[in-house]
Amino acid sequence: MDDLTEQTTDWWKGGIIYQIYPRSFQDTTGDGVGDLAGIAQRLPYVASLGVDAVWISPFFTSPMKDFGYDVSDYRGIDPLFGSMDDFDWLIERAHELGLKVMIDLVMSHTSDQHEWFKESRSSRDNPKSDWYVWADPKPDGTAPNNWLSIFGGSAWQWDARREQYFLHNFLSSQPDLNFHNPAVQDALLDMAKFWLDRGVDGFRLDTINFYFHDAQLRDNPPLAPELRKADTAPAVNPYNHQSHRFSKSQPENLAFLERFRETIAPWGAVVVGEIGDSERGLELLEEYTGVPGRVQMSYVFDFLSGDDLPADRIVQVFERMLEVAPNSWACWAMSNHDVVRHISRWNLTDQAAKAYCTVLMCLRGSVCLYQGEELGLPEADIAFEDLCDPYGIEFWPEFKGRDGCRTPMVWDMGVNGGFSTSKPWLPVPHTHLQRTAVAQEADAQSVLHHYRWAIGLRRKHSALRHGDMTEMASEGPILSFRRSDAEQSLLVRANLSDDEAGGLRPWQVQIIEG
Incomplete structure (x- = not known):
């Protein structure tokens, strides 16, 4: 296979994807929130890193209860982020720079402001009455079963209109879609085709293992304390007390993933899934990526959690992977928009950060980098009064939520690090202003220059990619x-x-x- 063919058909295998969190990348309108025009403006910087693609977190129309992961219109762009013209320009600019564009599809649930849910909750016999997961209460009026929400409390919310409960694995304003209904699948597949027609090159599938629930609504069994892991939920969350055998990761998901892949195949589109399962993450990686015709790659939380990452732990992960997921293809990440930045999580110096970057670029699999990681940004310490994340507000102070990894990028020593001319939606930490992109460009020994070198190393050696x-x-x-x-x-x-x-x-x- 020649280089050109490889770049167009197999670029993802061993490729490097740069994650952009739109709210915090670049503000061009002066409202303190990043936007699509800001991403397009900064794409030359991203391309200069040598990455293959960008993954853009949700920018769809949303009430922003979960900052875009609560979608109210899958085909609309929230005015906060700009317009469809801005998106088209972003796609055009990325492709001019040789970057693929992957967008974040949140298909397991919608916002309760989505027109589908408004219709579904209006009665028990409307055309979309079965588009979400509805269930009658137990005889005593309590929830249908013991399933818990990742964001705290029961995964069931009472609705007075239908006098039934609806399922929500996350916020109560994020009702779960019913994937057992073929019409729901059809609507979501049509939505994916809409964005492919607009020029996107692939998708990051949010919570890929949450699509289906057990149709019998059986109770989840308890999980022994010694088996509990704080990977997909913080240790203080009772969500970790259950084995989520019936509320997610159902076998019916495999047929849908095959259907999804078949639908997007004519566009040559690529998928990276997010597997949120502390018990069976690597096994699901094999099921989802190790069988032809499903998704190309997924990431698990093995390197996204834990207090440190010593050599023996890396070996253990790959030995386990060889045992239960020998045919899989992982997309490794050390930081993202949901976890404490690895610089702080592992208490790394710049020298250590460079070493982990090099190791990451040498591992078998693909790679996801998170904005600011290449600057060696630590986790921001956000005061309670500045918190926006409902997850952090719920479990404060033992768990401070995700705002600390979502603060604005720092580009230069201008106002708010060059991110915005007005007050940002989250504060820019003073410690980050010492690590701006401009300052590191001028320092040949900076973390930024090392990331460029390590990415170049991976691109130079076919053995490191494939x-x-x-x-x-x-x-x-x-x-x-x-x-x-x-x-x-x-x-x-x-x-x-x-x-x-x-x-x-x-x-x-x-x-x-x-």
Whole structure:
């Protein structure tokens, strides 16, 4: 396969995707919120990193209870972010720069302000009455079962119009769609085709394993304390007390994913899914990506959670992956819009951040980078009175929510770091102003320049993009593995510690050909 063909048909395999959170990237209107025109304006910077694609978090019409992940019109652009003309310009500009564009599809649920839900809740016999998950109460009036919401409390909300409960895995203003209804699937597939016709190259599928629920509404069993993981929900959330056997990750999802992939195939579109399952994440990765005709790649939360990421933990993840997901294709990420930035989560120095970046670029799979990660931005400390995230407000102070990783990008030393001329929707931390893109451009030893170098390394070596990964091992802080294909073989050795070890300096990554 020649380079041009590979770029157009197989670019995703081993590719690098840069996630943009629109509210916090660049404001061009002076309202303190980022917009689509701002993304288009900053795309040359993104292209300069050497990435293959951008993933843009939701910009659809929304009441913004969950900041765009509560969609009220799948085919509309919220005025907060601009217009369809702005989106078309963004697509055109990205393609001119050689960047693919992936947009975030939130299909498991909508806003309660969506016209579909307004009609569905109006009666029990309207044309869309079965488009959402409705259920009668138990004889004593309580919820149909014990399912819990990730955002706290029961996953069921009473509706006085229908005198029934509706399911919501997230906020009560985010009712779950009923994927057991073929008409719901058809409507969502038509929506995907709408955006493909507008020029998008693929989709990030939000909560890809939440689409189907158990049709019998069986109770979830309890989960033993020693098995609880704070991956998809914080430790203080009782959501972790259940094994979510029936509320998500249902077998019916596989047929829908095949249907989705078949629908988008004529456009050559690419999918990266988000698998939110602390118990069976890697097994689902195999089910969703390891079988031809489903999605190309998904990410799990193995590197998006935890207090640190030592060498032996990386080995354990890949050994488990080899055992239960040998045919899968992962998209690895260390930070995103839902978790504490890894610089703070793992308490990394710039030197350590560079080492982890290099390791990430050498692992088998694809890669997602989150805006500001390439600047080494730490998590922002947001005061309670400045919080916007309902998740953080609910579980404060033990869990501070997601606002700390969603603060505006810092471009220069201008007002608000060059993000906006007016008060930003979230404050710009003073510590971030010391790490602006402009300042790091001028420093050859900066984290930004290292990210460019590491991305270039991956692009230069076919073995790092597509090759096999073997001989993975850890000895104390030393991580080692081999990447090889028909053209080359590379031995990677990394010292993931502050001390000299294995003949390597602290945080040194060594790549040896042959």
